[in-house]
Amino acid sequence: MSKNDSSNSKKTLFLDIGNSSIKVAYWENGEWQKTKDSFKSVTYLISWLNNHIDLINNLIVASVRKDHFKLLQSQVTDLDIQSITIDNIDPEVLDYDTPKTLGIDRFLVCLGAYQRNKGNVVVVDAGSACTIDMMDENRIYRGGVIMPGLQSILNIFKQTAPELPDIEVEFPGRWPGKSTSESLQWGQVAFFIDGIESALNRFKQLNGEFDLFMTGGDAHKLSNLISEKSIQDEFLIFKGMKAFIDA
Known part of the structure; x- marks a missing residue:
């Protein structure tokens, strides 16, 4: 997924925020795809999301880090964010x-x-x-x-x-x-x-x-x-x- 993406449809991104890694994927044409970028920190993830806002419809988030999710929620304000918690x-x-x-x-x-x-x-x-x-x-x-x-x-x-x-x-x-x-x-x-x-x-x-x-x-x-x-x-x-x- 990049700004050169030929697809016109905005994507639902699925975010897995773990203790030591962050993974992002999306469902497209009947299969799962991972973003080409790797996310070493939640601050980089936030910056990346805000830079790709025109390509994203909404976020589905599963996070084991409450602090990271709160930071994401406070700094990505132009997207609908659904959190799946226990x-x-x-x-x-x-x-x-x-x-x-x-x-x-x-x-x-x-x-x-x-x-x-x-x-x-x-x-x-x-x-x-x-x-x-x-x-x-x-x-x-x-x-x-x-x-x-x-x-x-x-x-x-x-x-x-x-x-x-x-x-x-x-x-x-x-x-x-x-x-x-x-x-x-x-x-x-x-x-x-x-x-x-x-x-x-x-x-x-x-x-x-x-x-x-x-x-x-x-x-x-x-x-x-x-x-x-x-x-x-x-x-x-x-x-x-x-x-x-x-x-």
Whole structure:
């Protein structure tokens, strides 16, 4: 999407404002598209939106940062902005003891996956944090796991043990580790993967079979490391947002 866009129709933009990243997408000609610009800060996003105001019809926003959303709302005043928050979700579809603290992104990625398969789904959203969440065949969000993301785990020794070597993001080939790199791979990569697979097995024991979806910045890496077959979809949260507003 740019000022040279040949389309005459204004677009509805879907904004996913996370803790460490901002993603923007739109639905056009039956498929999802991402904007060519990358947004490193909410201030840059605000500037970009105001510079492209003639191409935008309205904004649909899912934000886990209340401060960022308030800033957006106060400085983008010429567009209709619809925010999807956890307060908008029917409590009957949330099997969660503390819904006020549930990140709306966790619910929406599950809803996006559910819209595709209409059965039990588990979503691994692998970003700066990694979440593993389930929605069942009745569209009930069942909760899940929040753990450090892969890059957070890989960076854990950068400050405290800087002499340790960097490692390849791969599952070590032998047990136990016979080098410092292999030992780190067991303690970081394998530790991370084992944690995810343990959560998947627990979901399976409790709720039966499910379709596994991967999204987030490290989804491709994870799909090659996890034994469970998965579906990669970078647009899951946007699909969930659209499903929610279209309902």
